[in-house]
Amino acid sequence: MPSRPLSSPGSAPCRLEWRPSRWQCRAQVLLVALVPWALALSDLPGPRWQMVAAAAVLVGVAEARWQVRRPCRRLLIPPGDAAVTVDGRPVEAFAARFRGPLVQLRWRQGWRRHALLFWPDTLPAAQRRELRLAVGNRCISRSRRAMAP
Numbered sequence: 001m002p003s004r005p006l007s008s009p010g011s012a013p014c015r016l017e018w019r020p021s022r023w024q025c026r027a028q029v030l031l032v033a034l035v036p037w038a039l040a041l042s043d044l045p046g047p048r049w050q051m052v053a054a055a056a057v058l059v060g061v062a063e064a065r066w067q068v069r070r071p072c073r074r075l076l077i078p079p080g081d082a083a084v085t086v087d088g089r090p091v092e093a094f095a096a097r098f099r100g101p102l103v104q105l106r107w108r109q110g111w112r113r114h115a116l117l118f119w120p121d122t123l124p125a126a127q128r129r130e131l132r133l134a135v136g137n138r139c140i141s142r143s144r145r146a147m148a149p
Contacts, residue, residue: 014077014134016127018105020070021119028067032060073116075105077134086114096135103128 036053044052076085083090084107091107091114103118123131 013079014075014130016075016077016123016131018073018075018116018118019122020068021117021122022068023119023121024117025064025068028060028064032057032064035060075116077131079134079137096131098128098132101128103131 035056039049039053039056042049074087077094078084083092084094085091086107086109089109091109094105094107097104097106101120103123104115105118106113106115108114118128
């Protein structure tokens with residue numbers, strides 16, 4: 001009678017849901033609020049820095065509103081060499097970068113490049129660990145090596 005293996009032969013898929021970060025929006029609004037002060041201290045003449053400051057504030061607030069209203073995205077990272085899917089559609093060239101508590105995911109769909117940034121308020125530590133393990137188990141590159149072994 002064969003004994004059961006001590007570990008499972010494969011791992012479960014990693015399922016994530018990305019949503020806009022409130023921390024990122026607050027940080028962006030804070031930086032936009034500091035733009036007029038920074039421009040006032042610059043060497044621009046009076047009317048010019050005021051116009052530039054007004055334009056920068058308008059663009060910054062519009063960007064923050066757009067960022068908050070972005071739709072949620074659902075990611076599925078299956079084990080092995082199966083394709084990663086975003087919102088049910090397969091993607092190419094999926095990559096993850098871990099920078100402390102921030103995680104950046106990048107991929108390609110057709111000719112368009114996409115990216116998502118997970119802040120600590122949108123990706124808890126347990127899910128960050130799960131994502132790190134799921135990405136680490138995937139094939140890094142399917143192309144030939146650039147250098148000799």
